[in-house]
Amino acid sequence: MIDISEIVAEVNTLKQQLDHAQLSYRDSNLKSRREIVILKRLITRLTIACRGIDNELDNTLQSITHDLEQPLEISRLIPRLAIVERLVTQQADVIQHQNNHLQQQINQRSHTLIQHQNLPMSLQQDLDHLVSQQPTTLLDNHQRIVRLLELYERSIKSLTATDNKNTLSNDNQPNFSVELVAELQQIITEIDFINDQGQQLFSIRNQLAQGVDQQTLLALLVQVLRLIVSGTHNERYASQRFLNTLNSDLASLQKNTAKTASSFSVLHQHRHDFNTGISTIVSNIDQQLTTPEGITASWENITYELQQLAQRNSQLEQREQALIEQLNHTDNKVQQLQQQTYSYRQRLSQQEQNIFRDKLTLTYNRSAFNDRIEHEYQRWLRYQNPLLLVLIDIDNFTQLNNDYGHHAGDKALKIIAQTISHQLNPTDFIARFNEDAFTLLLTDIDQQQCQQLMNNIQTAITQLPLHFKGQSISISVSICTSFFNHNDTPKNVIQRIETALRHSQIQRCNTVIHQ
The missing domain is CATH 1.10.10 (Arc Repressor Mutant, subunit A)
Known part of the structure; x- marks a missing residue:
């Protein structure tokens, strides 16, 4: 027999669980709504803060803001929020780089004004104070720019008032x-x-x-x-x-080819008629040779028809010979066009090499390097294969030119370029980066292989038997390497290795740095 009290107790327990679940659902719902409101507020403020910095970031934030107004699951926005995070990180690096560049430009322009001898003392003190400031944000640098413009205006007024004909540009x-x-x-x-x-x-x-x-x-x-x-x-x-000559010759060839094809068609038909005539004569001869009377009566006709066939065959041979000559003429014309096109293509190829090759070292030049690094960077973004950038700077190259002349420096650059190239694989890229530096782009290489290759290059250059003005000269190079990682761009990788190499050479030469 069923115990009613147990059923009532169980129902009460279920009711309590239901009430607890409803309260939990209500709390979760309220929490979710509060989170959505906070997320909307954050996205709105982020949209306002980042407006105008990057078009892709603006469009992504606007799309997310629009979707937040719709009833949808927040989990569907996670991929786009990840894109926003990546774009914001990239923009932070770009802004930091721009801030550093801006700070450097402000300092340089301030020093240019300070070096002018005809400025009042108070103005020079204000410029010194501007240079001594250590900004930490982009807004600080913007304020420094405004201040620098004010000082520049004061400088112009001061120089105009004293009727000084030496302008700021004369110093440079x-x-x-x-x-x-x-x-x-x-x-x-x-x-x-x-x-x-x-x-x-x-x-x-x-x-x-x-x-x-x-x-x-x-x-x-x-x-x-x-x-x-x-x-x-x-x-x-x-x-x-x-191109006009090529177009005219091609049109003439097309016309001659069409004419030759038509002639071959007519010749084929005549050959067919000729063969049909021979078959008819053979058939008539078979019929007429059955009796002696038929042989005598038809002999003259057979002879006449054979003569006619011989004439037609001679005409066909003449047409065939004319067609052969026409084909030979067309073939010669095509060969001439081929030769002209090949020569023109070779000239264009030579011009392209001259544009992208350094005349002295025969390595690629800076323009070719800019194109190649952008191409390899796009491949790295897509496939994430290892991409290594190397900067090789010749130690004390200016001193070499001063002591032994520029001819010695040119000779050293040629030999060093050849030495580096001999250590590389055919798929590796080498370019002259500036007056005394080379840059390498290497793919599909790991850290250990990189270290071994750099040591080989450095050792090979150190052991070069260079002689100038009867003296044996030893040349060394300093090397800096860096793999592309995370949010790297070609600009910040180049800046990273240039800065590291410059700081290293201040302390000592003949070093290898791996960033």
């Missing part, structure tokens, strides 16, 4: 002229005009190497620009002429 004019000469020489080196413009540009480069005054430099600059424009027009005209 010699350096500017030197940099302009170097840039012009580099541009002329990368241009590959094989016409009169090329010879004139080569003469200008030799003239720049011997040294020119400012007025001559400006005149040569204008002349270089005119020669580049003129040479470009000539190159474009030559290309258009080549």
Whole structure:
């Protein structure tokens, strides 16, 4: 018999559990709503704070803000929140890099103003105070920029009031002229005009190497620009002429090919008719040779028909010979076009090599390096294969040029470039990074292989038998390596190894640093 009291007790227990579950659900629901409100508020403030920094970040935050207004599960937003986290981290690194660059530029411009001799003492003291500040945020640097502009305005007014004809730019004019000469020489080196413009540009480069005054430099600059424009027009005209000739020859070949195909079709039909005629004559001969009378009566007809067939066969042979000559002419034309196209392609390839090759060391130049590192960086982002950047700087290279001359420095650069290249695999990339440094891009290499390779390069360069002015010279290099990791970009990796290598060379040379 069922005990009613037990049933009542069990029902009460279930009721209590239900009430507890309802309370828990209510608390969880309220907590979830509060979290959604907090998340909405955070996303809204983050959207406002990050607005205008990055388009992808703006679009992602706006999309999340819109979705938060809809009834959906928060778990569905987790992938996009992860994207926001990655973008925010990247932007933080970018802002930090920009802040450092901005701080460096402010200090440099402040020092430029300080070095001017005609500024009032109070203004120089304000500039010294501006340089001595140690900003920690981007906002601090923005305030320093405003202050620097105020000081710059005061400097202009002060210089104008004293009627000083020496402007701030005059202090940097010699350096500017030197940099302009170097840039012009580099541009002329990368241009590959094989016409009169090329010879004139080569003469200008030799003239720049011997040294020119400012007025001559400006005149040569204008002349270089005119020669580049003129040479470009000539190159474009030559290309258009080549393409027009190629188009005309191809149209002629197409016409001749169509005519030859039509002639072959007609010739084929005539051959068919000729064979049909022979078959008819053979059939008539078989019929007429059955009796002696038929042989005598048809002999003249058979002879006449055979003569006609011989004439038709001769005409067919003449047509075949004409078609063969036409085909030979077409084949020669095609070979000429092939040769012209190959020569043109070889010239374009040579021009491309001249653009992306360093003339002295025959390694790739900085432009080629910029293109290659961007390509390898995109591959690294996609596949996450190891990507190593190496900077190799020649120790005391300026002293070598001063002691033994620039010819000795050029010879050393060539030999060192060859030595490094011999240590690399065919798929590795080497470029001249600046005057006395080379950079390497290596893929599919681990840390141990990297250390061994750098030691081999350093040892091989140290053991080079270099002789200048009857003296044996020992050259060493300092090396810095860094793998791409996490949120790295080509700019911050380059900056990282440059900074590390510069600090290392201050302490001692002939070192290898692994970042």
